[in-house]
Amino acid sequence: MTDHVLVVGTGLLGTSVGIALSRKGFRVSLEDVSPTAVALARDLGAGTIGTDDSPDLVIVAAPPDVAGQVVADQLAAYPRAHVTDVASVKVAVADAVRRSAPDHLDRYVGSHPMAGRERSGAVAAQADLFEGRTWVICPHAATAPEATELVRRVAEAVGAVPVTMDAAEHDAAVATVSHLPQVAASLVAARLREVSEDAVALAGQGVRDVTRIAASDPMLWTQILAGNASALLPVVERLAGDVAAVRDALRRVTDDPDSEGARGVLATAIADGQLGRARIPGKHGAPPTTYATVLVVVPDRPGSLAHLFHDVGAASVSIEDIRIEHARGGPVGLVELSVLPAVLDRLRSALTAAGWSVHE
Ligand SMILES: NC(=O)C1=CN([C@@H]2O[C@H](COP(=O)(O)OP(=O)(O)OC[C@H]3O[C@@H](n4cnc5c(N)ncnc54)[C@H](O)[C@@H]3O)[C@@H](O)[C@H]2O)C=CC1
Numbered sequence: 028m029t030d031h032v033l034v035v036g037t038g039l040l041g042t043s044v045g046i047a048l049s050r051k052g053f054r055v056s057l058e059d060v061s062p063t064a065v066a067l068a069r070d071l072g073a074g075t076i077g078t079d080d081s082p083d084l085v086i087v088a089a090p091p092d093v094a095g096q097v098v099a100d101q102l103a104a105y106p107r108a109h110v111t112d113v114a115s116v117k118v119a120v121a122d123a124v125r126r127s128a129p130d131h132l133d134r135y136v137g138s139h140p141m142a143g144r145e146r147s148g149a150v151a152a153q154a155d156l157f158e159g160r161t162w163v164i165c166p167h168a169a170t171a172p173e174a175t176e177l178v179r180r181v182a183e184a185v186g187a188v189p190v191t192m193d194a195a196e197h198d199a200a201v202a203t204v205s206h207l208p209q210v211a212a213s214l215v216a217a218r219l220r221e222v223s224e225d226a227v228a229l230a231g232q233g234v235r236d237v238t239r240i241a242a243s244d245p246m247l248w249t250q251i252l253a254g255n256a257s258a259l260l261p262v263v264e265r266l267a268g269d270v271a272a273v274r275d276a277l278r279r280v281t282d283d284p285d286s287e288g289a290r291g292v293l294a295t296a297i298a299d300g301q302l303g304r305a306r307i308p309g310k311h312g313a314p315p316t317t318y319a320t321v322l323v324v325v326p327d328r329p330g331s332l333a334h335l336f337h338d339v340g341a342a343s344v345s346i347e348d349i350r351i352e353h354a355r356g357g358p359v360g361l362v363e364l365s366v367l368p369a370v371l372d373r374l375r376s377a378l379t380a381a382g383w384s385v386h387e
């Protein structure tokens with residue numbers, strides 16, 4: 028039974044883990060380079076300051092650029108303890124541990140709770156921060172199974188859902204689902220500096236949704252972005268390509284309102300965003316958005332389906348799924364197209380205008 032956990036780094040993450048584990052009956056010890064941070068964590072119920080005996084598990088919740096060294100120090104300080112870190116990047120930290128503690132690698136396993144806030148420090152801690160969230164565990168080749176098992180038990184104790192993943196796979200995934208959104212939120216929010224008070228006063232829910240995480244800590248995020256640079260770069264390059272395409276389309280419409288193709292680029296940008304968003308699982312892994320369907324009567328002739336797909340493409344609609352029913356004895360088939368609900372009406376009108384017989 029793990030009952031003694033040492034949390035090193037008692038900011039947002041460390042204090043939240045400490046409070047959650049203390050409430051579950053774990054004995055939690057606390058350490059931080061900042062005496063104020065550790066005292067605050069104690070006052071918030073995260074545990075007691077320092078320890079005289081060895082913990083079973085050390086959780087390093089320090090910033091990414093020092094996490095590897097802190098892990099190595101803890102491995103050396105407590106030869107019987109297993110050690111994990113919760114940094115947002117996993118390859119860079121594992122490399123640092125490999126360099127600094129090559130003889131203790133079996134007792135180290137990296138991890139990353141996919142839970143957090145746009146605020147830092149113990150004052151922002153929440154006991155329920157991890158409830159229902161994924162906690163990624165990244166064992167490396169030398170990790171002892173007990174290390175992974177301990178982190179799994181701690182993750183479950185704080186209400187998280189543990190999953191194991193290779194560190195490089197983790198870094199590639201978070202480049203898209205966490206690090207790019209931070210860059211996008213910050214860059215969009217930065218534009219708000221350039222407009223008048225009256226303009227900002229018009230801000231509605233859309234800009235609030237898109238910019239919430241722009242309030243995040245620049246020091247932490249500089250370390251995260253630089254620490255995951257090689258995985259993030261290709262994702263940022265693809266985004267930059269799409270932004271450039273939108274910019275060119277806007278230029279073309281500005282220069283010539285009848286410019287052919289430019290509206291297709293704009294529609295595709297928005298439609299592709301719908302497709303990506305529809306893939307985000309609902310809370311607690313619920314399935315993503317359900318699709319709407321359109322039934323189209325298609326003549327049983329060579330080339331008919333190609334013709335239909337062409338007309339769907341011309342309406343800048345992406346087909347999510349397709350089912351074909353062959354009418355018994357008749358010279359026609361019924362094609363059921365699944366699309367995002369938001370494009371249903373547009374697709375119906377476009378296909379009707381193109382001469383197709385469309386059913387409800
Ligand atoms: N903020 C978030 O939403 C999330 C952060 N993480 C990761 O958790 C870690 C901590 O992040 P936050 O709690 O947000 O940061 P924070 O800034 O709130 O807390 C970091 C704490 O680490 C302490 N610290 C710095 N250097 C230290 C050292 N050498 N030894 C001991 N303590 C040290 C600081 O004094 C501070 O109290 C980072 O590695 C971050 O990537 C993971 C998931 C979410």
Ligand SMILES: O=C(O)C(=O)Cc1ccc(O)cc1
Nearest residue numbers: 115140141142143144145240
């Ligand atoms: O505020 C939010 O919604 C976040 O997504 C916070 C966050 C920040 C860093 C991480 O590594 C994981 C989660």
